[in-house]
Amino acid sequence: MEHSLQLFIILPLLGFIVSLFFSNKNENAIAATVILTVGIQFFGLLFFIFSWVGNGCPILDIKHFTFYKEGNIEIFIDLFFDKITAVFAAVGFLITFLVAIFSRFYLHRDSGYKRFFSTLLLFFFAYSIVIFSGNFETLFIGWEFLGIGSFILIIFYGDRYLPVKNGLKTISIYRLSDVCLMLALWMSHHLWHENITFIQLKDVFLVASHIEEHNYYALFIVVMIIIAASIKSAQFPFSSWLPRAMEGPTTSSAIFYGSLSAHIGVFLLLRTYAYWESILIAKIVIITVGSVSALVATLIASVQSTVKTQIAYSSISQIGIMFVELAMGWHTLVLFHFAGNAFLRTYQLLVSPSVLGYLVHEQFFSYKPKKYDSNISFINKISNSIYVLSLKEWNLDTFQFKFMWSPFKWIGRKLNFLSNKMVLYSLIVIYSIGIYLFLNQDILPKKLDQFLHILFAFIGMLLILKSFSKRTDAIVVWFMLIASQFYILLAISFLNDKYEYMEILIYVSGLLIAACIGFFSLYKLKMIENKIDLNDFYGYNHDHPKYGFWFLISCLAFAGLPFTPTFIGVDLMFSHIDKNEYLLLAIIVISLLFVEISVLRIYARLFLGPNKKQNHQIAYRSS
Numbered sequence: 322m323e324h325s326l327q328l329f330i331i332l333p334l335l336g337f338i339v340s341l342f343f344s345n346k347n348e349n350a351i352a353a354t355v356i357l358t359v360g361i362q363f364f365g366l367l368f369f370i371f372s373w374v375g376n377g378c379p380i381l382d383i384k385h386f387t388f389y390k391e392g393n394i395e396i397f398i399d400l401f402f403d404k405i406t407a408v409f410a411a412v413g414f415l416i417t418f419l420v421a422i423f424s425r426f427y428l429h430r431d432s433g434y435k436r437f438f439s440t441l442l443l444f445f446f447a448y449s450i451v452i453f454s455g456n457f458e459t460l461f462i463g464w465e466f467l468g469i470g471s472f473i474l475i476i477f478y479g480d481r482y483l484p485v486k487n488g489l490k491t492i493s494i495y496r497l498s499d500v501c502l503m504l505a506l507w508m509s510h511h512l513w514h515e516n517i518t519f520i521q522l523k524d525v526f527l528v529a530s531h532i533e534e535h536n537y538y539a540l541f542i543v544v545m546i547i548i549a550a551s552i553k554s555a556q557f558p559f560s561s562w563l564p565r566a567m568e569g570p571t572t573s574s575a576i577f578y579g580s581l582s583a584h585i586g587v588f589l590l591l592r593t594y595a596y597w598e599s600i601l602i603a604k605i606v607i608i609t610v611g612s613v614s615a616l617v618a619t620l621i622a623s624v625q626s627t628v629k630t631q632i633a634y635s636s637i638s639q640i641g642i643m644f645v646e647l648a649m650g651w652h653t654l655v656l657f658h659f660a661g662n663a664f665l666r667t668y669q670l671l672v673s674p675s676v677l678g679y680l681v682h683e684q685f686f687s688y689k690p691k692k693y694d695s696n697i698s699f700i701n702k703i704s705n706s707i708y709v710l711s712l713k714e715w716n717l718d719t720f721q722f723k724f725m726w727s728p729f730k731w732i733g734r735k736l737n738f739l740s741n742k743m744v745l746y747s748l749i750v751i752y753s754i755g756i757y758l759f760l761n762q763d764i765l766p767k768k769l770d771q772f773l774h775i776l777f778a779f780i781g782m783l784l785i786l787k788s789f790s791k792r793t794d795a796i797v798v799w800f801m802l803i804a805s806q807f808y809i810l811l812a813i814s815f816l817n818d819k820y821e822y823m824e825i826l827i828y829v830s831g832l833l834i835a836a837c838i839g840f841f842s843l844y845k846l847k848m849i850e851n852k853i854d855l856n857d858f859y860g861y862n863h864d865h866p867k868y869g870f871w872f873l874i875s876c877l878a879f880a881g882l883p884f885t886p887t888f889i890g891v892d893l894m895f896s897h898i899d900k901n902e903y904l905l906l907a908i909i910v911i912s913l914l915f916v917e918i919s920v921l922r923i924y925a926r927l928f929l930g931p932n933k934k935q936n937h938q939i940a941y942r943s944s
Contacts, residue, residue, distance in 0.1 A: 325369065326400040327385055329410070329453055332362050333446035340442055345435040352425040355438045359421050359445060363414040370407055378404065382455050382520040388889055389827070396892055398462075399518050401455030405591050408656045409452045413581050416667050417445050423671060424572040433477055437570060444470035448581055451588065456518045457506045458892070460592070462883045464502060464553075467582060468495040469877060472921070474577060477569040479929040480860055484568035489925055490718075491566045493726065493918050494559060498552035500914050503895065504906075505545040511900045512538055522595045529599060538900060543597040546589060547606055554586030554640045555633075557614040560621075561717035564633040571670055574629060579636055579666035584659055587643050591652060604648040611644025620711040628673045636666045729915065733790025736783055739801070748780065748804065755811050774812045778908045781808030785912050788919045792855045795923050796843050802879070802919055803836045809912055812905070813894045828890025831878060835885065839875035839920075842868045846927065855923065858930020869928035876924050880917035 336358030343350045373379075381402040388396040421441065428434050447470055450463030472495075475488035509517055512535050522528055532539040550556075555563035563583060567574040577583075590607065597603040615638045622634035639662045646655045697705075710716075738744055755777055758764075784805035788798045810828060846868050847853045850861060862869035878885040891913075898906055 324383060326381065326383060326402055326453055329362060329366065329449050330400070330446070332358060332365075333442055333449050337439060337442040337446055340435070340439045343435060345432070348425075348429065348434055351435050351438050352421070355421050355442055356418070356425065358442065359414065359418045362445075362449075363411075363418045366410055366414055370411065373402070373407070380520060380523075382518065384455075389893065395516050396458055396889055397456075397516060398459050399455030399516075400453050400459070401519050402453065405588070405652075405656070406452055408660065409584075409588055410449075412660045412663050413448055413452065416576060416580050416663060417441070417448075420572050420576045420667065420671075424570075427572055428570060431570075437474070437477065437573065440470055440473045441573075441576070443473075444577065444582075451585060454592075455520065456516055457502075457509065458516060460589075461499075461502055461506060462888075464585070465499060465883050465888075467585065468492065468499065469882060471495065471566065471577060471582065474569040474573040475566050476925070476929055477573065479862060480931060481568075482858065482930055485858060485925050485929040487565040487568050488929075489918075489922065491562045492921055494552055494562045494721070496914055496917050497725075498549045499917075500910055501545045501549040501552070503891075503913070504910065505542045505549070506892070507895045507898065508538055508542050508545070508900060510896055512542075519592055519595075522593065525595075528596055532596075532599065539596075540600065540602070543593075543600055543603045544606075546593055546597070547603065547610070550586035550589045551610055552586070553589070554583055554644075555637050556586070556610050556641060556644065557617050558717055558720060560614060560618060560634070560637050561714055561721065563637060564625075564627075564630040564714075565718075567629040567633060571629075571674060575667045575670035579632060579670045580663035583636055583640060584643075584663060587640060587647065587655065587659060590644070590647050591655065594647070594652070598650070607648040608645050611641040611648070614638070614641030614644070616641075617715055620707060621714050624708055624711045629670070632666060632669050632673065636662065729786055729911075730790045733786040733788075736787040736790075739783065739787045748784075751780070752804075752808065752811065755808075759811060759814055774814075775905055775908070776812075777808045778812035778905055778912070781805040781812065782908045782912045784808065785915050785919060789915050789922070795853045795855055795927060796840070796847065798855065798919070798923060799836075799839055799843055802916060803832075805912065805916070806832055806879075809909065810894065813897050813909075824890065824893040827886045828894060831881070831885040831887030831890060835875045835878035835887065838871055839879060842872035842875065843927075846872075853927055855926045857933070858926050860928070860930045860932035862928035863932045865928075869924075872928065873924050876917075876920040879920050881913075 336354055339358075340351055340354050343354070345351075373381075381400075383400050385398040385400050388398075390396075421438075424437065424441070428437055431437070443466065447463045447466030451460055451467065452463075454460035454463060472488055472492045475491055476484050478484045512531065552559045555561075563578055566578050569577075618634040618638035618641060622631050622638065625631045625634065639658070643655050643658050643662075646652075646658065755773065758773065782805070784801045788801045788805070791798050791801070810825065810832075814825065843853060846861060846865060849865065850859075852859070878887060881887040881891040895909075898909065
């Protein structure tokens with residue numbers, strides 16, 4: 322029975338590939354492919370669940386495919402099925418099936434018809450991987466694809482300013498979630514010395530002895546998981562990205578941010594509960610995060626003027642309550658709560674345009690202004706203060722920008738010396754010396770060897786931060802990002818005297834292909850348009866969609882997303898950082914966080930936003 326689990330991963334992928342071959346005008350074929358794919362998946366799941374229940378509901382686990390194996394390092398796909406998987410899969414597949422049918426008519430004659438349905442299948446594929454994952458690596462693949470799908474759907478109307486701006490905001494905060502989950506994987510590799518599976522986490526004695534021996538390191542893993550889950554489920558203080566993400570079509574808002582994607586954080590905590598259930602501080606943190614999120618989100622939802630924002634914060638509030646239920650151990654209640662909230666938010670978002678029309682009509686004919694009360698008591702002052710604070714969404718956007726992104730932008734702006742040609746030539750010379758020293762590490766004193774990998778990683782990080790803030794020629798920024806990755810690769814190479822050159826080859830192969838495709842796209846664009854600086858949004862995707870598509874692919878591949886060898890290479894590189902290398906870890910984490918944001922920033926500024934040419938319609942920033 323467990324061997325049939327792979328069909329739930331393969332079918333959405335096949336449907337996604339098939340959907341790419343239809344033209345945008347062939348709406349019936351596109352919609353039929355998606356509805357048929359999701360329908361077969363849903364009814365096949367029902368048959369599977371009935372058979373599974375008939376066999377006594379055994380926990381199923383199968384090691385499916387190994388990407389790489391060398392010594393203690395093994396990266397493989399593992400599929401898993403239990404009651405949590407059954408509920409999340411049944412609810413997710415049914416909602417996707419219904420939304421696909423609804424979208425067939427809702428998006429009729431939309432210019433992005435094919436793009437929407439292809440992205441919907443990509444999301445469905447990612448969701449299936451996450452739900453059926455049996456280890457952290459498999460889950461992380463789906464986790465990354467969910468982020469890609471989210472970004473594509475938020476910028477669905479890419480000729481407008483706000484969808485692009487909010488798409489960058491969302492993918493930036495998603496990247497922080499990715500890095501936290503990556504750190505949890507990295508530490509678990511060092512502590513378990515293997516790719517730990519979720520079925521192994523159900524071994525109470527194994528987990529208890531592990532936590533007792535590595536108390537602080539185990540706590541680090543749990544904290545990273547909690548942060549990743551909180552970000553993905555838009556819990557406080559990361560709540561503001563969810564309403565911003567609803568810039569895409571209403572149907573994408575319904576399936577992504579109202580029902581399924583927003584609950585992935587709950588799924589992550591459920592799946593890893595066996596690991597942190599004995600850690601009291603973890604339960605206290607989760608209950609606190611959930612309680613504060615429920616309270617704050619309820620206050621914000623009650624005063625918002627837009628229906629999507631109201632629904633988004635209402636969903637955040639319910640997910641916060643799920644966090645509390647989960648920490649209390651009431652998992653059956655969490656599953657029922659998830660199903661009810663997912664169906665409710667999907668329905669609310671799908672009917673929201675109609676409801677909004679009725680409310681506007683009612684307000685036009687029946688509006689009565691509230692009478693002014695001159696008696697302002699202390700309680701009223703407190704109430705009014707909370708009202709204004711909630712109206713501003715508790716300034717969560719400002720908080721994130723000021724304390725998370727602004728300091729790094731400030732640092733990047735202070736690194737103007739890196740733009741000097743002599744400095745850039747010097748960096749090439751320093752890298753050449755580094756390559757020579759790497760190939761002759763026997764002649765290096767140990768202290769110098771330890772210093773060098775910190776130095777090269779630091780140079781790579783500075784190049785990335787400069788790229789993050791630089792607004793001149795996009796090709797120069799692209800080359801700085803390429804150089805940064807090679808510096809980081811050299812830094813990690815110095816950590817291991819017995820380095821496997823195959824690991825370097827895997828990482829470099831994906832990096833070089835992405836770098837070349839990206840450079841070719843930018844070079845061709847510059848030959849045609851001449852102006853490709855990063856001072857504004859130019860909307861070149863309207864005139865050059867092919868270059869936009871290939872540059873987006875190169876950006877995603879460059880950032881190490883799952884469809885390139887770079888994804889495996891990043892995991893292998895990370896495995897060589899020792900758990901006591903705190904400084905190096907901090908530098909690498911900052912580099913991984915900002916490299917994806919930097920490359921997608923280039924894509925957004927060149928290919929998205931209002932087109933600057935006078936012969937195109939312009940969508941103003943307020944639209």
